[in-house]
Amino acid sequence: MAQSLAPAWPGRATYARSVTLLPPIPATVDPELLGQEAADLAAAGGLTFYVDDETFTYWVDGTSVRCEIGKDTGTTAVRMSRRSWDDLVGQMTTFVGLLLRGELHFDKGGFDQLSAWEPVLRYLHAGIPPYEPSRADFAGRDPAAAFGADTDDAELAAQLRTMGYLHIKGVFSADEMAAANDEIDRLAALARPGDDQSWWVTNEDGSSALCRLVYASLRSSLLAGMDSDPRVRRLGELLGPDVKIAPDRMEGTCVLIKVPGKTSGLSNIPWHQDCGTGGHAMFCPAVSVGIQLTGSDATTGNLQMVPGSHGTTLRYGWQDRLDDVQVVSIDTEPGDVTVHIQDVMHASPRPTGPGQRRTMYVTHYPPALWDHIGPGQALNDLVRNRTEQVADLQRASSDAFGATASQGSGSSTHEAPRT
Ligand SMILES: [Fe+2]
Numbered sequence: 543m544a545q546s547l548a549p550a551w552p553g554r555a556t557y558a559r560s561v562t563l564l565p566p567i568p569a570t571v572d573p574e575l576l577g578q579e580a581a582d583l584a585a586a587g588g589l590t591f592y593v594d595d596e597t598f599t600y601w602v603d604g605t606s607v608r609c610e611i612g613k614d615t616g617t618t619a620v621r622m623s624r625r626s627w628d629d630l631v632g633q634m635t636t637f638v639g640l641l642l643r644g645e646l647h648f649d650k651g652g653f654d655q656l657s658a659w660e661p662v663l664r665y666l667h668a669g670i671p672p673y674e675p676s677r678a679d680f681a682g683r684d685p686a687a688a689f690g691a692d693t694d695d696a697e698l699a700a701q702l703r704t705m706g707y708l709h710i711k712g713v714f715s716a717d718e719m720a721a722a723n724d725e726i727d728r729l730a731a732l733a734r735p736g737d738d739q740s741w742w743v744t745n746e747d748g749s750s751a752l753c754r755l756v757y758a759s760l761r762s763s764l765l766a767g768m769d770s771d772p773r774v775r776r777l778g779e780l781l782g783p784d785v786k787i788a789p790d791r792m793e794g795t796c797v798l799i800k801v802p803g804k805t806s807g808l809s810n811i812p813w814h815q816d817c818g819t820g821g822h823a824m825f826c827p828a829v830s831v832g833i834q835l836t837g838s839d840a841t842t843g844n845l846q847m848v849p850g851s852h853g854t855t856l857r858y859g860w861q862d863r864l865d866d867v868q869v870v871s872i873d874t875e876p877g878d879v880t881v882h883i884q885d886v887m888h889a890s891p892r893p894t895g896p897g898q899r900r901t902m903y904v905t906h907y908p909p910a911l912w913d914h915i916g917p918g919q920a921l922n923d924l925v926r927n928r929t930e931q932v933a934d935l936q937r938a939s940s941d942a943f944g945a946t947a948s949q950g951s952g953s954s955t956h957e958a959p960r961t
Pocket residue numbers: 814815816888958959960961
């Protein structure tokens with residue numbers, strides 16, 4: 543690129559409100575990987591940005607990516623404000639996040655062409671590498687491994703760092719899970735559409751069904767006790783102790799309830815990273831501890847992961863290349879716990895049978911979250927009141943993702959819910 547090569551944001555970005563229009567290229571960028579991605583981008587054509595009064599175009603030159611100020615020759619051209627651009631470069635938002643907020647305006651081309659550039663741009667702007675299946679290195683570890691609760695911390699942490707997720711068996715007892723389910727039954731009976739404490743989906747017959755309790759531990763001393771249980775804290779702190787739970791913001795502790803059948807709404811979550819609509823610089827690598835209240839398999843709607851995808855960007859439309867990307871489905875028993883780093887690529891597909899998986903997610907965030915998100919706030923207010931706004935979100939997301947959003951899951955969002 544026509545820029546100076548100086549280290550800027552090695553690895554994960556540290557957000558700054560005011561960034562240079564074209565930040566220096568991180569020293570960690572691997573020219574070979576960049577060239578590999580660039581070659582695949584050639585067909586997408588150049589990409590022009592109009593940012594306030596500035597114009598610049600990225601384009602592929604062989605296996606190089608170039609950018610020139612003042613040039614407007616892209617086959618795709620998009621306008622945005624300087625604030626939106628700064629948020630994008632600073633990894634506080636994404637193209638999807640900007641689209642959902644109505645902050646992208648296309649002069650030429652559309653979202654498909656823009657998204658094709660996202661892995662390369664995140665690499666150049668923040669050093670977040672594109673996910674490349676041929677480079678996946680699990681260091682001899684098994685992506686489908688399940689561990690006993692007595693496994694030492696170093697081993698669990700190594701698995702989590704390698705795969706981006708963990709499965710630990712038998713952390714909680716059957717009695718503990720029965721008591722928690724009784725409590726969730728109580729909260730579910732009190733939930734109403736539009737109460738800001740729950741999410742609902744629409745069944746095929748038009749009826750509503752509860753699919754998630756949010757801020758659940760604020761209404762239950764039993765669940766609050768699980769939030770701060772030493773077993774949960776231990777797993778939440780596997781990547782380091784400088785994290786804490788956020789019961790009063792970011793939806794707090796939430797309980798996922800998988801609704802069976804064909805539904806519309808936010809029960810079945812297509813492939814996503816939890817920072818898919820933004821917030822990467824603010825909360826990654828947050829760690830979500832998923833207490834498996836009921837256990838899970840494909841019939842109840844289990845969790846699926848792309849091992850080793852955390853800290854990377856997956857190419858737009860990667861689902862069409864599943865032969866290249868390994869996917870692990872995690873089947874659990876009641877009392878098991880899953881752990882995932884928020885930016886690992888994961889999904890919660892439609893149950894093939896009776897559904898009703900229940901998982902309680904207790905997420906441990908880095909301190910930067912509290913600089914940006916206040917009590918009662920979540921990353922994207924657009925999706926906070928699901929009852930009224932989910933239809934608009936689905937429509938926008940479906941428009942943005944086409945086949946991705948309709949890939950058999952019955953849902954269509956790339957917002958950041960824990961699945
Ligand atoms: Fe998620």
